[in-house]
Amino acid sequence: MRALSPPTIRAAFRGQLGGFKLDAAFTVPATGITGLFGPSGCGKSSVLRCLAGLQHLPASSCEVSGEVWQDDTTFLKPHHRPIGYVFQEASLFQHLSVRANLLYGAPHESVKTHADAVEFDEVIELLGLAKLLERSPRNLSGGERQRVAIGRALLSQPKLLLMDEPLSALDRLTKDEILPFLERLHARLSLPVIYVSHDITEIERLADHLVLMQAGKVLAVGPLAELQSDPKLPLAIARDAAVNFDAEVESYDSNYGLVTLQIDGGRLLVPSAPVASGELRRVRIAASDVSLARELPQASSILNAVAARIVTTSPVGANEMLVVLALGREGHGGRLLARLSRRSWDLLRLAEGVDVYAQIKGVALAPGRDGHA
Amino acid sequence: MTNLPPDIWQPVWLTIELAAITTVILLIVGTPIAWWLARSKAWWKEGIAAVVALPLVLPPTVLGFYLLVLMGPDGPGGALAALWGGRTVAFTFGGLVFGSVIYSMPFVVQPIRNAFDAIGDRPLEVAATLRASPLKAFWTVAVPLARPGFLAGAVLGFAHTVGEFGIVLMIGGNIPGSTKVLSVAIYDYVETSQWREANILAGGMAAFAFVVILTMMMLEKRTARIRA
Numbered sequence: 001m002r003a004l005s006p007p008t009i010r011a012a013f014r015g016q017l018g019g020f021k022l023d024a025a026f027t028v029p030a031t032g033i034t035g036l037f038g039p040s041g042c043g044k045s046s047v048l049r050c051l052a053g054l055q056h057l058p059a060s061s062c063e064v065s066g067e068v069w070q071d072d073t074t075f076l077k078p079h080h081r082p083i084g085y086v087f088q089e090a091s092l093f094q095h096l097s098v099r100a101n102l103l104y105g106a107p108h109e110s111v112k113t114h115a116d117a118v119e120f121d122e123v124i125e126l127l128g129l130a131k132l133l134e135r136s137p138r139n140l141s142g143g144e145r146q147r148v149a150i151g152r153a154l155l156s157q158p159k160l161l162l163m164d165e166p167l168s169a170l171d172r173l174t175k176d177e178i179l180p181f182l183e184r185l186h187a188r189l190s191l192p193v194i195y196v197s198h199d200i201t202e203i204e205r206l207a208d209h210l211v212l213m214q215a216g217k218v219l220a221v222g223p224l225a226e227l228q229s230d231p232k233l234p235l236a237i238a239r240d241a242a243v244n245f246d247a248e249v250e251s252y253d254s255n256y257g258l259v260t261l262q263i264d265g266g267r268l269l270v271p272s273a274p275v276a277s278g279e280l281r282r283v284r285i286a287a288s289d290v291s292l293a294r295e296l297p298q299a300s301s302i303l304n305a306v307a308a309r310i311v312t313t314s315p316v317g318a319n320e321m322l323v324v325l326a327l328g329r330e331g332h333g334g335r336l337l338a339r340l341s342r343r344s345w346d347l348l349r350l351a352e353g354v355d356v357y358a359q360i361k362g363v364a365l366a367p368g369r370d371g372h373a
Numbered sequence: 374m375t376n377l378p379p380d381i382w383q384p385v386w387l388t389i390e391l392a393a394i395t396t397v398i399l400l401i402v403g404t405p406i407a408w409w410l411a412r413s414k415a416w417w418k419e420g421i422a423a424v425v426a427l428p429l430v431l432p433p434t435v436l437g438f439y440l441l442v443l444m445g446p447d448g449p450g451g452a453l454a455a456l457w458g459g460r461t462v463a464f465t466f467g468g469l470v471f472g473s474v475i476y477s478m479p480f481v482v483q484p485i486r487n488a489f490d491a492i493g494d495r496p497l498e499v500a501a502t503l504r505a506s507p508l509k510a511f512w513t514v515a516v517p518l519a520r521p522g523f524l525a526g527a528v529l530g531f532a533h534t535v536g537e538f539g540i541v542l543m544i545g546g547n548i549p550g551s552t553k554v555l556s557v558a559i560y561d562y563v564e565t566s567q568w569r570e571a572n573i574l575a576g577g578m579a580a581f582a583f584v585v586i587l588t589m590m591m592l593e594k595r596t597a598r599i600r601a
Contacts, residue, residue, distance in 0.1 A: 054498055078501035079510075085502035091495050095517040104513075105503025156503045 007031070007065035009160070009192065013050040015057035022046055022057070022216045028209050030065045030160070033186055033193040035207030035224070037200070043216040044196045048164050051194065052085050053078040064160055084153030086163040090145035092137035098148050099133040105156030118189065123151045126188065127181055143174035147181060154189070161193040167202060175202075180367055182206055187280075200235070204228075204244050204284055205366055229324050229335035231314045236322060241337055242286040249279040258303075259365075265326065265333010266306040270363045284364040287322065287337035293357045294348055304360040308336060310352050313345075321345045325358055381570055383550055384558035385577070391466070391554060392534040395473040399481040399530045400523070402474065407482045407526075408511070411489035422486075426479045433476065437543025440472045444544060469545045469552050473534045481530035488522020489515060524592055532585045536578070 012025035022043045028034045036044045049055040051062060053069065053076055062070040069076045084105075092101050102123070124130050127147045137145060146166055153161060166182075167175045179202070186193070186206060197203055203210065203224070210227045212219040212235070219234075220227050228235050228243045235241060247261035252274055259272040261283060268283065275281070297305055309331030311324045321340045327333030336358055350356065410422050428436055441463055444450030450462035462468040492515060500510035516523070538556040545552035547561065555574060562571035 052502055054501070078498070079504050079506055083502055085499070087495070087499065089495075091499045093496060093499070093514060093518075095520075104500070105505070152503065162502075 008063075009034070009051075009065070009194070010063045011047070011051060011061070013047055013057050013060040013062070015060065017043065017046050017055075017057070017216075020216050024213065024216065024218045026211050026218050026221045028194075028211065028221060030192045031190070032208035033195050033206050034209040034211060035203040036194055036196040036211045036213065037203050037207075038198065038213035038219075040198050042213045044198075044213050045164050047213070048085075048162050048194060048196050051160075052083055052162055053081050054085075082157070082159040084156055084158035084161040086146075086149050086153050086161070086166045088165045088169050090137075090142075090149035092140075092145055092148055092152075094137055096137075097133070098129065098135050098137060098140070101137060101148055102129070102133075102152050102155055104152060107157060117157055118154050118191075120155060122188075123154050126184055127151045141174070142170050143177050146170065146174075146178060150181070150185075154185075154191075158191065161191050163193060163195045165196055165198070168197070168199065179205055183366065200238075200240070204242065205282065225334060229337055231312060231322055231324055236287075236324075236337055237316060239288075240286065241288075241322075241339070242284050243335060243337055244282055244284050245334055247281050247283050249275050249277050249281060251277055261365075263327070263334060265308070265328035268306070268360070268363055269303045270365050272365055282366040284366070285336060285360055286362065286364075287339040289361040289363075290325075290336060290338035291359045291361070292323065292325075292338055292340060292344070292348065292350065293359055296357050297359060300359070302359045302361055304363065305357045306336075306360065308333075308356055308358045310350060310354050310356060311335070312352060313350075315342070319343075323350070325356070327358070329355070331355075377573075378567075378570065380549065381558075381573070384553050384555045385574070387550065387553065388535055388555040391469060391473060392531045394470055395477060395534045396481070396527055396531045398470070398474050399477060400527060403478060403481040403526065403530075404485060404523075406478075407485035407522075408489055408515070410482070410486045425482050428476050429479050433537065433539025434543060436476060437472065437540040440468075440475065440540065440544050444468050444471070463544045464546045464548065464552060466551050469541065469554075472540045472544045473537060476537055476540050477530045477533045480533045481526040484525035484529065485519060485522045488519035488525075491522075492518045521592055521595070525589060528585055528588055528592075532582065535581065 007030035008027050009030050010027045014023050020043065024043060024047050036047060038044050046055060050057055050060060056075060060070060068074050069081055093104065096104065102120070106120070127150060129147060129151055132140065132144060132148065137148065140148065150166065167178055170178065183205065195206060207224050209222065210224045211221050212227060212233060220230065225243050225245065227233055228241070230236055245263040247263045247268065250260040250262045250267070252259050254274060257271055258269045259275055261268045261270060261281065263283070270283065293305065306327055307329045308325040308327050311326050311331065313321055313323045316322045316339070319342050321342055323338040323340060325336040325338060327336055338358060406425065410418055442448055444462040446461045450468070451460065454460055454462050462471065496514050496518060497510050500514045505513065536556060538560070541552065541554055541557055545554070545557070547553050547557050555578065559571050559574045562568070562574070
């Protein structure tokens with residue numbers, strides 16, 4: 001064990017795959033959820049299959065937490081890799097009950113090993129499967145099936161969970177039903193996850209780290225917020241650009257139904273159902289919901305005006321500016337995006353390095369990760 | 374029933390024994406072949422598939438002729454028989470089993486292969502990601518999911534072995550208790566104008582065939598319902 005350096009997932013996959021060339025290399029921490037994001041057909045699912053060993057590209061390498069899964073001389077078969085894999089379609093075994101599906105990959109009672117093993121009852125509770133156990137997969141809804149598939153993967157006691165667009169085959173409502181389960185998993189289990197998706201809203205709610213892919217190549221790797229606020233990357237330029245913060249609940253004002261959240265470089269007031277102090281929540285702030293003011297606005301209905309410093313700016317199209325802000329009076333905090341008209345930019349005589357107030361019109365607060373919200 | 378020849382049922386039991394042994398051997402030999410045909414990516418696998426399917430189109434007498442050459446005193450079969458002091462494997466029950474296995478092979482391999490094909494890669498990939506070795510995945514996922522294919526293969530293989538005639542004549546002959554099977558017995562009764570006996574056996578065969586086809590169709594329907 002290399003105990004000192006934090007565990008990482010190092011992967012480099014190269015080769016011709018059907019119609020396109022894959023050349024993807026990245027290193028991400030083996031903790032939290034890493035989003036593998038890119039347009040359909042950019043090779044992200046292939047990367048996941050290579051990580052699982054379902055696809056064998058020679059001249060590639062893969063190392064997880066110090067264990068070599070693939071290099072020039074080694075190639076571990078999928079069943080020798082301590083992974084869990086959730087496919088786009090649940091792919092439950094039709095000839096087995098839900099319970100037998102869940103237990104298919106579970107080690108025998110006698111070999112139950114490490115202390116942080118995922119318990120059967122815990123998975124049942126976490127994914128709400130208690131009522132489904134004796135049923136056949138044929139009689140389950142799409143969302144139920146996918147929850148069973150996730151539980152089945154978890155109970156095989158993986159050291160790395162791979163999820164290949166687990167929600168993309170589901171309709172909007174079912175997606176919203178499953179996302180909270182995934183958020184609870186994230187909060188409760190210390191299992192590293194690689195999560196493939198082409199849907200930025202899933203990535204924004206779940207991912208801690210991001211691998212951005214395009215046409216078989218890795219465009220950028222880093223913490224989610226860092227990549228979201230990088231004006232050179234497609235995420236920040238997109239019309240629905242946004243940044244996410246992991247916020248801590250400071251207090252709750254039941255009189256107005258507002259929660260005070262502490263984020264890196266400031267405080268936010270957000271309408272919410274009652275929450276306990278100290279709870280961690282993820283918030284999303286869209287670039288189009290942020291406007292800038294030279295002075296602290298005195299009479300305004302907008303709840304949040306946070307001191308910030310302009311870091312960089314770049315034109316978007318002919319008449320709009322994308323502004324990257326650093327929160328806090330000295331600009332030491334997290335990054336925020338604002339999208340302004342060029343006219344406002346000129347009128348306020350804004351420039352890089354200028355101190356401003358970011359007025360935030362809307363903050364989206366993700367539902368509680370403990371599932372009680 | 375009066376005046377039935379005492380040995381009229383002997384060919385029936387012999388036929389059932391032959392068909393049962395043949396079916397069991399075919400399931401054991403045919404399953405790996407079907408698996409390989411369904412899973413292999415070798416370009417020449419369809420060539421093997423065609424060889425396996427050959428008995429479907431070859432006249433039984435042609436097949437029987439080659440089997441006779443193969444099993445006769447001058448062929449490998451003769452060498453084999455020499456091991457226990459025989460001259461040939463032809464005209465023995467063992468030879469008949471061997472011929473039946475070859476002849477009925479496509480009827481067993483084809484449905485099982487189709488069933489394996491229908492399963493696709495995904496369930497086996499899922500099993501592998503759940504730490505199942507290829508062998509465990511085969512027994513716990515592929516075989517149960519291909520069960521209708523196994524049933525169809527077993528039924529068809531059994532029925533075809535019961536019904537074969539040309540090959541039996543070529544390599545089996547007509548030795549009571551050893552190679553005189555049902556179809557040959559019927560032929561014999563007709564030859565000797567024992568129409569009543571021929572009728573009993575033929576009628577039994579017809580009823581048997583009906584039950585087989587009905588079973589098959591019901592299995593098909595059940596499978597279709599499961600897949601839906």
